Amino acid sequence: MYAELHCHSNYSFQEGASSVEELLVRAMDLGYPALALTDHDNLCGAMEFSRMANDIGIQPITGAEITLEDGSHLTLLSRTRKGYSNLCNLITHSRFHKNSTNPKVDPDFLKNHTEGITLLTGCARGKIPALATERRDKAAEKEIAKYLEWFGTNNVFVELQQNMIYGDVYRNKFLVKLAKKYGLNCVATNNVHYHIPERHQLQDALVAIRHNLTLEESHLERRANNNFYLKPVAEIASLFSELPEALSNTIKIAEQCTFNLKEDLGYELPNYPVSKNHTPLSYLKKICYQAAVRKYGSINAQVLTRLEEEFHLLQLYNLSGFFLIYYEIIQLARQAMIDLGISSSETPLEERPPGRGRGSSVASLVAYLIGLSHIDPLAYNLSLGRFLNNDMSSLPDIDLDFPRNIREELIRRIHDKYGWDHAVITGSIATYKMKGCIKDIGKILGIPSKDLHNLSRQIDTRHSKDIESEMARLPSFREKINHPYWQIFMKLTSDLHGAPKYLSQHPGGMIISSSPLTNMVPVQPSTEGERYICHWDKDSIADAGFVKIDFLALGTLSQLHESLQLIENRTGKSIDISRINFDDQEVYKSIHKADTIGVFQIESAAQMQTVTRLKPKNLREMAYEVACVRPGVGNVNGVSQFISRYVNADKWEYDHPLEKPALERTHGVILYQDQVNELAMNVAGFQPREADHLRRAFGRKNGESLIKKYWSQFKTGAIKRGVSESTALKIFNKFSGQYMFPESHAYAFGITAYQMSWIKHYYPLEFFIAIFNQQPMGFYNLETLKEDAKRHGIYPLNIDINKSLVECAPKDNNSFLLGLSMTKGISNTNAGHIVRNRDSEGPFLSITDTVNRLNLNYLALKNLARAGAFDTFTPNRRSALWEIGLIYRPASIQLSLPLSIEQDRVTLPNMSDWEKMAGEYDTTNLYPQGHLMEILRPNMSAKILTSAEIPKVPNHSKVTVAGLVIRRQHPRSHKIFLTLEDEYGHISIIVLPKVFNRYRNVLSQPVLKIIGTVSKTQDNVNIVASIIENIYVDDPLPPAKNWE
Amino acid sequence: MVKNTRKKKSLNPILPLNQPIPINVYESKTLSPISITLGQHKLNVSSLEETWEIIDEWWKPNPIKRRYHRVILENGSRITIFIDLITGLWFKQIA
Structure with missing residues (x-):
């Protein structure tokens, strides 16, 4: 038996060449009972590794290969919870030590953080193996004696590696002799850097990338051969045939490492210190009741019932302290606003709240009362279930949007208040995307940068796996695809795609803890300064059960705040944006005309085409509008269905009366995420937790088997409730894995959209100045x-x-x-x-x-x-x-x-x-005095119509138009939507797949002439393109915004 | 300054040194050397001191894939040989 105890995943950035999943699946195939993940100086993949290993029945061992001050390596494995905590602290220390950009552990710090850790003496770059190679017996003995004193005899193992590298035999002989002298055990490891030998090419490429050298130049940095893979047990056994205990010791160590990260982390929700007279809950109640009196005048029965329901759930999940921390954060943000001169201490919080809730938390009355949300959930009858219910499997998310400058300041203040060891930013793993793959692989192969630039510029796919077909499409690259060198380029580019590149920071997620976070996950300073990030991304944080708080920067809120300030400067009026007239039909009329360029959420071409059909007249309908144009609604024809029923009053019926409670408010169409949960509960008797899992299953990659399982449960439950199998299937087929908004989120965004429309309508000067100043943002x-x-x-x-x-x-x-x-x-x-x-x-x-x-x-x-x-x-x-x-x-x-x-x-x-x-x-990037088409038009045929003339042309007419491409949208449907701009306005173009394939290369050009057929539907006019020509302009032009 | 000799430059001005020498090796099924023919002499391999592999230049038209052995022959001499794992040919490493 053998367990690999020294294994790098691709979280050893630019070093490991296989993913955690690839390594685990291979380990399972090879029959390993346990596998240790020992990435270089980080635990970025540790939680993902632990979760997956538990799922497939392999014992996960959490470890790391740390780098000491002298650059030597040591392999550390956590045996116990304490050992894991020490490992986290060691890695955190290495990231702060001596302000070095490269992590380094001070041996004095290591000496005091050894409890619960098993030490393996490391790879050829370990101090002891290196001394062995240099034949410095005395120095090696001195080194081992030091570790024995620090870690204890039973916890130090002499690591032997035989990777068929020149010098391995001598080094191992020396190390065995050393182990015998000190009565130590030896252990075999293979210093794994990829799961299969074939992956060594990518590993070589990564090493060259890391050193910023070509493959040719990186000879000394690269490994000599491809023997650093997960080896079959028999192969390892033959390499260590003279020392079988080196293999059996791997199992002994694995048995000692009882700590299981996924199971044993023991995270506790953050608490909030309250006075002796209060518990966190009683204090939260006090704040809420006081705010309720301010907001409603008194605490009526409706408010009381909802508050009691929420307090009960907060108590059930011990979330009161967590909410109080949020309350404190809002106060910090408010103070930041005052200090930045955006608000004054006299302005009530409600009038200019520092942030706005988004997501399901907007449905919480407690959130509204403590300032986390700007929407009264009772006024809009928002249901709480999607946010909090009595059968939850995971903690609720609370997301807050802030103007950019407030968010920056708030993050800094949170670090200051709680300390970087108690409040950190969620990590995010930047991965290789198409252009990065082309650039880095091309560089190490020595391909001229001009070729790489041209390829990057012309390529029209996001996934490097399609690079060959993309190159075949491009005239200047077509001939290269059969060249062996370019074939290597294509293979490596494809292999590299999606691999972790470096640890970055989440746009706004933070975790806050009452106990030091550095005992649970390593922390490091961000390159941006005054920010601290943890080694886990949002998925690992969710797996750990941490509560993540999302502070998101929303350009629109910056625009809104700046507009209000400019209005006040010019007119002297201080506008309370929360109390404007939300039923102003003049504002709605401008929305009906799709006068929504620059307006949050309703400015895309799809939204503009829907808003003219839906014609919202109040905030409820604004919520419909923003919820409608989501993939999860559109992909099941929900938009047209909803508009025909709601606007045109077309007749419709429920597939079963049990649908009514969930779908009545949206005329039988699923517009919101919440409705999927409600349907599952009402029609098939799912528990809230099961219903939530069902909804998530639709959104999972490769979730087919899970969906199949849920269909079986849904069918059985529905039949029990008197629903026929065929009707149950009809209802089940309405569920979609594509993205949809929660209802409360739609209201939150709908209100912001209305407020921005209101400003645009009444204060266009300030609206446009602010949006110019807040670039980049919007469509x-x-x-x-x-x-x-x-x-x-x-x-x-x-x-x-x-x-x-x-x-x-x-x-x-x-x-x-x-x-x-x-x-x-x-x-x-x-x-x-x-x-x-x-x-x-x-x-x-x-x-x-x-x-x-x-x-x-x-x-x-x-x-x-x-x-x-x-x-x-x-x-x-x-x-x-x-x-x-x-x-x-x-x-x-x-x-x-x-x-x-x-x-x-x-x-x-x-x-x-x-x-x-x-x-x-x-x-x-702009020409204030005119428009490109104004100058081009005198030289063009009179047959080319302007955007002003198109609406007057009869339906189905053949027309020619021209303009600057300002938008290209390539949704999953394969149809392409373009918007051309001329000196009079916009022209919407639809390019069907056949035409798209024919003119694909032309479509990327900035100015186009298009011949097509007019297609009119209600208030929308499109041109369905049949011929597309490039209008050559040899000068820089404003780039179009491309969306997929 | 070195005087320009005005002689025509060689087509291949860089001459490789220490080129491996092709040799005949009688090998086992696992490609381990059993005996080696050096000139007219066939010598058995007494022991394998070390084996290592080099896999490199895989991106070039002629990639390198070799398994080296440092062997002690029956006459007590110690030499380094390798098998080219692509062609199956054996060579003696000079330096």
Whole structure:
């Protein structure tokens, strides 16, 4: 028998070449009873490994190969919970020690964290094996004596590895002799880096990537052969035939390692310190009752009943302390708002809440009362079950959206308040995507970067497994696919896809604990500074049972806050956005016209086409709207079905009366996640927990067998309740694995969408300034937003070196100046410097004066000129560029004599409109004065219709249109949706699969001419493309936004 | 400065040194050497001191896949030989 005790997964970044799953499945096939995961200096894969190993019946051993200060390695295995805690602390320590970018453990720290850990002396890079190789007997003996003292004789094993590398035989002989001298046991390991020998090529590639070398250059860094795989027991036995106890000791060690991470972690929910007179629950009740009186005037029966229900569930799951911590976090966020000048201490929390709830938590009244959510769940009759019920298998998620700046500040303050060992950001494992694979593999193979760039640019798939078919499609790569070198490129690219690349941070997930987190998971500082991340991603955190708190940055909230501030600055009115008229039909009318560019949640082409059909008139219908355009609804034809029933009052019937409680509110169509759970419970008698599992099963990868199991349970339950099998199947078929919103989430987002529409309708100037300043966000690029602003009578003006501020700012009631920082090459710091210089020394008098006063680099000055920032001095931008060239001297060289340049001036023709436009697109990504099509159109056939003319054309007419592509959407249906923009507006194009395949290469071009057929449905007009042509433009243009 | 000799440059200016020498080896089923023919002499392998493998340059047209053995022959000499696992040919390593 043999158990592998030294095994690296691909969480040993750029070192291990097989996934945890591949290793475990192979270990199972080989009949290993146990497997240790010993990744380099991290436990990123430990929880995933433990969960999967438990599932397939292999004993998981949690370990790591740590790096000491001198760069040597040691293999550590956790025997007990204490040992695991020590391992976490050692790895955490290695990440903070001496501010090194590479993890390093101080031996003095190791000495004090040995309890519960079994030490193996390590690979060839271990100190003792290295001394053995160098034949330094005395030094090796001294080293082993040290470890025996620290770990105890029974817990130190001399590790023997035989990977058919030159020197293995001598080293092992030396180590056996050493073990005998000290009465120690030897143990065989294979220093596994991949599950099968064939994977060694990827491992070589990863090593080359890690060292930033080509395969050719990385000879010394790569392993000499492919023997670092999970070996069959017989193979290992033959390698150690002279020392069979080296194999049997692997089993002994495995038996000693009783700690099972998935089962024995022992996480406790965070608690909240309360005064002696209170328990966490009684204190939470006090806060809620006080808030309820403020919000409702008194505590009526409805409020009391709901609160009692929620308090009962919070007590059941011991969640009161957790909610109180949230309450505290909201207070921290509010203080951050006040300190950032976004709110004042006089403004009630309810008027300008720092964050907004999203997800199922919005249905909780307690969440509403303690400031976690901005929506009264009673007013909208939101059901609690999806968030909290009396049969839950996992803890509820609470997600909060914050404006970007508040979120950043809040995370910093949470670290400060709780300490980085009690509050950390959830890790996230960045994985190799298509372009990264092409770049890194191409580089190590020495493929010219121009080829790699071209391939990356032209490729139209997300998965590297399709790279061969993609290359076959591209004329410039078609011939390469049969070349052996490119075949290796394609294979490695495909193998690398999806492999972990590095530990990153989750966008907003944090975990908070009452006891030190460093006893449960390693923590390390983030590269961003003042942030600390743990080694587990959100899935491992869920497996550990940790409570994760999500603080998400929502650009829309930043836009909303900035708009309100700008409105107050201009008009003196402080708007309480929570108390605007939510039934304002003027606002709804603008939504009905799909005047929603830049409006959160309802700006996509799909939303625009639905909103004109659904025509929401209140917040309930806004929730319908945002919930409708989700894959889980659309993919089962739910949108059309719902609109026909709700708007057109088409007749319909329930498939069974038991559906009524769940589906009555949405006319028999499943719009919300909650309704899947409700149907399973009402129709088939599922318990809440089972219903939730059923819903999740539909969303799982390869969940077919699970779904089959649930169908059987559903059928049996439904038949028991008097539903026929065929009806049960009909109902079951309505469930979808695609994404849907919980009902409360739809309300939360629906309200935000309405608020943004309200601002756009009544305060378009502030709406557009804020969205310009908050880029990147939303569906559209600046050029499209600029066109939309103009349609609303708001005019963005070119940057002016004497008037523009750092960001966009109002000029008058109908126009705003673009911000200096929008210029390519002008950072916020540079822009701030320009403004300060102007404020202190007065306006710039000329281009020469500007250049001399600012000390900007040449490119930045040229970009300002091309963006029109110097038009105030001369309308001739070519002359401006000439002048900059004459007077510019880099700051690093000796100052030039202040000689006149007048004699060097020449008369140059001004730039054409096209040149100005190209310059502005290149430097600011937009052309405030006009549109590309306005300049192109005089040179085009009169047959090409404008977007303004298309709605007047009869249905089914054949038309030709042209425009700048602003959006490409490639949903799962294989149809492509494009939006062309011309000087009058937008044209929606549908490209069917046949046409798509024919014109695939043309479709990626920025300006297109399309011949197609008009297709009108109700208020929507599309053109179904039949011929697509590229309109060649040899200048940089604003890029389209592409969505899949 | 070195004077330009104006002689025509060789087509292959870099000459490989210590090229492995092809040898005949009588091998076992597991490709272990049993006896070696060196010149006119056939010598039995007394013992295998160490075996190691090199797998490299797999991305090139002529990948390297070799198993090396350091052996002690019956006459007491110690030599390093390898089998090319792609062609099955045996070589003596010079340095």
